[in-house]
Amino acid sequence: PHWRCQLEPSGFSNSALAALVQAALSAFARIRLGGMASQRQAAPLTVLSPSEREVLILQGEKTTRSSELREKVEMLSARMWPSISPRFIDSGILSIRVAFACACAIPCRWLLPESEIYSKLLPNVIPAIVLTVNLTMSTTVLHALKSVVGMCIAIGNACILSFAPNGIWGIAVLDFAIVSFLVLWLNLHIKTKVIAMSMTPIFVMKYADPDEIIDFHHKFREELGAVLFFQILGVALAIISVLLPNPKLAFTELKQIGATVALETAELISQVTHYQMGSKKSLSIHVLQAKVDDWMALVHRMGCIVEEAWWEGFDVGFLGSHRAAIKRWWTFLQRQELSFEVMKLCAAKEEFSDLHTQVLKPMADVLNELTSKRTKLVYAIARSAIDLKCSMPDVKQELEELANEVDQVQHKLSVDWTQARKDSTASGLGLQKDLRTENFFISTLSQTASQLVEFVRCEIEIAGTSSTVVVSVQDFQEIFSWKVLSSSSHINFVLRNFLSLNLALASGLFFYDYDPQMSVFVGLMLSTTPGAALTKNLGRMQGTVLGMLVGNILFMFLSMYAGWKCQCIAIFLFEMVTHFIYFYSETYGHIGCLLAIFGGKVLMSPAEHFTDEQRMARDAMAYHSFFMLALGLGIVIAVD
Numbered sequence: 001p002h003w004r005c006q007l008e009p010s011g012f013s014n015s016a017l018a019a020l021v022q023a024a025l026s027a028f029a030r031i032r033l034g035g036m037a038s039q040r041q042a043a044p045l046t047v048l049s050p051s052e053r054e055v056l057i058l059q060g061e062k063t064t065r066s067s068e069l070r071e072k073v074e075m076l077s078a079r080m081w082p083s084i085s086p087r088f089i090d091s092g093i094l095s096i097r098v099a100f101a102c103a104c105a106i107p108c109r110w111l112l113p114e115s116e117i118y119s120k121l122l123p124n125v126i127p128a129i130v131l132t133v134n135l136t137m138s139t140t141v142l143h144a145l146k147s148v149v150g151m152c153i154a155i156g157n158a159c160i161l162s163f164a165p166n167g168i169w170g171i172a173v174l175d176f177a178i179v180s181f182l183v184l185w186l187n188l189h190i191k192t193k194v195i196a197m198s199m200t201p202i203f204v205m206k207y208a209d210p211d212e213i214i215d216f217h218h219k220f221r222e223e224l225g226a227v228l229f230f231q232i233l234g235v236a237l238a239i240i241s242v243l244l245p246n247p248k249l250a251f252t253e254l255k256q257i258g259a260t261v262a263l264e265t266a267e268l269i270s271q272v273t274h275y276q277m278g279s280k281k282s283l284s285i286h287v288l289q290a291k292v293d294d295w296m297a298l299v300h301r302m303g304c305i306v307e308e309a310w311w312e313g314f315d316v317g318f319l320g321s322h323r324a325a326i327k328r329w330w331t332f333l334q335r336q337e338l339s340f341e342v343m344k345l346c347a348a349k350e351e352f353s354d355l356h357t358q359v360l361k362p363m364a365d366v367l368n369e370l371t372s373k374r375t376k377l378v379y380a381i382a383r384s385a386i387d388l389k390c391s392m393p394d395v396k397q398e399l400e401e402l403a404n405e406v407d408q409v410q411h412k413l414s415v416d417w418t419q420a421r422k423d424s425t426a427s428g429l430g431l432q433k434d435l436r437t438e439n440f441f442i443s444t445l446s447q448t449a450s451q452l453v454e455f456v457r458c459e460i461e462i463a464g465t466s467s468t469v470v471v472s473v474q475d476f477q478e479i480f481s482w483k484v485l486s487s488s489s490h491i492n493f494v495l496r497n498f499l500s501l502n503l504a505l506a507s508g509l510f511f512y513d514y515d516p517q518m519s520v521f522v523g524l525m526l527s528t529t530p531g532a533a534l535t536k537n538l539g540r541m542q543g544t545v546l547g548m549l550v551g552n553i554l555f556m557f558l559s560m561y562a563g564w565k566c567q568c569i570a571i572f573l574f575e576m577v578t579h580f581i582y583f584y585s586e587t588y589g590h591i592g593c594l595l596a597i598f599g600g601k602v603l604m605s606p607a608e609h610f611t612d613e614q615r616m617a618r619d620a621m622a623y624h625s626f627f628m629l630a631l632g633l634g635i636v637i638a639v640d
Contacts, residue, residue, distance in 0.1 A: 103575070
């Protein structure tokens with residue numbers, strides 16, 4: 001499902017334009033599901049301590065060269081503060097970065113045009129930052145594009161609506177029904193749908209409200225421009241917060257996990273071979289089985305990060321070559337999963353009979369030699385893929401030498417094993433029942449060694465060559481995939497959320513004086529599953545109410561000590577705490593997200609001294625928002 005177009009530089013001075021075209025098309029296609037691999041449930045990454053990484057080399061001496069390769073891979077897979085959870089450290093550092101970015105939005109007020117609209121919409125920077133930022137640069141860019149696409153859908157609909165006759169509520173209701181149905185029905189990412197359906201009601205209500213007709217048309221361009229400006233400003237601040245002071249890149253994590261997988265691969269081969277060469281069963285087989293499962297989860301996690309890393313370089317230039325090399329290494333590891341399963345099963349089923357000891361004892365030296373040389377080759381190819389050094393002459397020579405050595409030992413293993421099993425049986429064939437697991441194990445071990453040698457030689461051949469530009473159209477097709485759009489679960493999602501959104505809009509239009517808040521809250525509650533949505537929506541209600549309540553309390557306190565410095569400090573501290581909850585807690589993360597959004601929006605408002613009447617009015621507005629939220633949640637629960 002690809003267009004494979006070799007974009008030659010004919011007609012151009014170089015291939016830079018071709019690379020930019022490829023990146024633009026691929027980025028637009030990948031927005032559809034936001035990088036399909038990145039949406040999978042990734043297995044947690046377990047980084048072993050240095051003592052746990054000691055490779056069990058089978059009675060063979062480690063050469064100086066092997067030690068150097070191992071130190072290189074271990075250096076890449078090491079992490080700071082091993083006694084503290086990596087999730088805790090990453091969440092803490094990122095929450096400080098995001099809080100600083102939110103605080104930096106306050107001085108931006110002085111750079112804005114002197115307009116009431118820009119001053120009024122400045123708090124929209126906070127949700128743009130919160131909904132964009134993520135743990136790595138790649139996922140942050142991905143979320144940024146999703147949010148911008150959702151915002152463009154809402155603004156585009158407002159532009160179309162501006163050409164319709166003024167202030168006719170029937171047109172507004174019909175327009176919202178059509179747009180909400182299309183956005184919900186198309187196979188877009190849920191974040192894009194949430195942003196589009198939480199912004200569209202605001203513009204639709206402005207069109208339908210008779211009091212807003214003049215304002216809507218006279219300041220239409222300015223208001224839409226301000227909305228888009230603050231969305232882009234929030235996205236830019238979110239990306240800067242991930243980049244500074246040191247970039248939080250998926251490529252960094254990809255190198256670390258690639259190095260860890262190399263260590264685990266060599267260790268597993270060594271340990272499984274050592275167990276198979278033993279003379280009796282041991283409880284260590286259960287440890288080996290668990291390690292194989294962990295290794296597979298690690299390879300799966302590596303695949304997810306490989307897909308995420310695309311968003312950091314769009315496969316252009318050096319970053320594209322680097323990601324392609326690591327992706328080829330991951331593809332090879334993925335093909336090894338079945339072989340690891342076979343060797344694990346053989347070791348678990350081994351009975352360790354007298355014939356087993358008799359046949360494998362003469363094979364000990366060649367098995368040890370194969371494991372040792374294979375370990376060195378795994379370290380070398382992993383290092384060359386991680387550092388992108390396959391094209392260097394000395395690295396090429398080293399890989400060729402190691403591959404030839406492994407190939408020779410593997411061939412020797414095949415010859416010796418064939419002769420050993422023939423000599424051990426009366427028939428001279430070595431195919432009796434008692435040698436089934438040994439045959440499967442040696443065959444699989446030999447096969448994986450041959451595959452490794454073949455992979456290394458292919459890497460040497462393609463090193464330094466330019467790759468074909470591939471533009472994927474699969475994601476474009478998935479937007480209109482009839483298989484997805486006609487599935488019962490998707491139809492259920494569309495009907496539930498379509499009814500909830502339109503009921504909320506009609507309630508606000510007819511009973512609450514064109515108030516869009518209820519439909520905005522319902523748009524934020526979009527969910528794919530009604531069962532899990534109730535618990536999450538109750539949590540969202542807690543986050544929204546607490547965010548607005550705490551934000552108003554702090555804002556009233558700041559109004560008595562009006563000053564942009566105090567406001568920056570308050571926003572920094574508030575966003576730091578709420579973002580730490582958002583990033584660190586799996587249970588209460590969505591509550592922390594809403595605390596950061598709604599509380600931050602209140603704190604971002606211009607701080608000034610208020611009279612008692614103005615404070616009462618703000619309290620009444622906050623209570624009205626709580627009331628709209630409760631009604632919106634009631635509609636969602638009833639429809640579900």
